[in-house]
Amino acid sequence: MRILIAEDEEVCGKLLQRILERYGECVVARNGQLAVEAFQEAFASGKRYDLVFLDIMMPVKNGQQVLNEIRDYEQENGVPLGGATKVIMTTALDDEENVFEAHVSGCCAYLVKPIDKNKVIQEVRALGFSV
């Protein structure tokens, strides 16, 4: 499994990486623009990410913009909707508009910070990954 973690907070990024690295190869992007570039480069080289963790509040491009760009890119490149990369958003508690918008844009789940190992694994399993 290939996992992209888009997270500008170093501690959160490292924590997610530590939880997930035993299940697959993890790459961390420190802002939204870098996340879009990493996603597109991996796609173009034939090594698509299976799972993306996307923080909503990020510099340069926020998680919502990144999600829209990922979905548009997939659509332009003929990825069927049912075969799109699974995206889990990470967010602060009082963020209902962003959570709603993220679901409308095609995120699969969201996690409320602080990051909790059991919840992360539970969400990943719920998406059909064997972790």
Place this chain on the structure above:
Amino acid sequence: MDFQSNATLDSCSDESAELALKYSRVLGHMPQTFGVAIRGLMSDYANGGGLSEGTLFQLRRLIKAPTLLASLYFGSKTFFPHLFRADAQKTPSDLIALYDPFCLAAVLSNIYLYKRCKRVCNKEEWRFIAEPLQRNLEIGVRLGSEYKPVGMGPGLMTSFVFYAFASFLAHDTPGFVDYRRHLKRNELDFDPHYELCHWGCTSVQIASNLLISLGFGVSAATSYFQGTSCDVKSIAAIPGPSQPFALIRRWLSSVHIKVGSGRMPGNEFGSMAAEQRSALLQDISETLENGSKYRWLERTKLDVNSLDMPDLIIPPDMLEDVRDAGMEDAGPEGEPVEAAH
């Protein structure tokens, strides 16, 4: 994902059910928060009482999203116009209280599915779904509300077949274009035989799956399926809970064919007083001609302001969030633009 077309399938086969499930998944994962709220609403509905504390807590969280609140406000104004006056202030919680739990579940599902389908569909083709969807839904609600044994709930669910159309469109744009032309040519609202031949399943099957995945439960989805797919001549033979869906479908067809061509429906609406029937048909004609009055499903967070919602007491923190978002979304001239979908 493996999709196939098979002209020999029938809508009761396992293979067809499997395809319907795949098409419903084209629209993606249903939001957990919606699922919890809708399951709570359906449980409250089954218990026959008002909203439980747990359901209210979930609903109050959901309508903290300004986009959702905007659609709920304008939807409520569409369905209960007499309750909205500038001098009668309302809170977001008052909007929730206007509906019974089943109808509220249907309203929230419409808001989410409409916006989701708009996001995944080809924009040019989406309008061929969006316009009739909004018209049917509003006429369906008007018809259902007028006849108490049916109620507004089944009217609010007339849109679900259109969300199934959106999954056909998102998966197979040229196929959908042929289909909508076929429907127009033959003056049909949908054609299960055509759908089975081309996609291996029907829009009613997909819509029923959407209901289950949203949290309505198998029993409501089964009633919807039986009622919406039944032959109009067999209404009396289907179980009681399915009949409102069948009646709504029959009335809608009648309205489209007769009012749309300048004729008046006859006895379709049962024993309704002449004055009541006349007011109903007047409203329906206006909706058929002009479309949705408030375009409630198109509303976004940019509509949350005291000018457009003079009678709604908007929480101050929400107004601040919306103002910030409006600045971010402003075009080069400072004019707000519609949020990207």
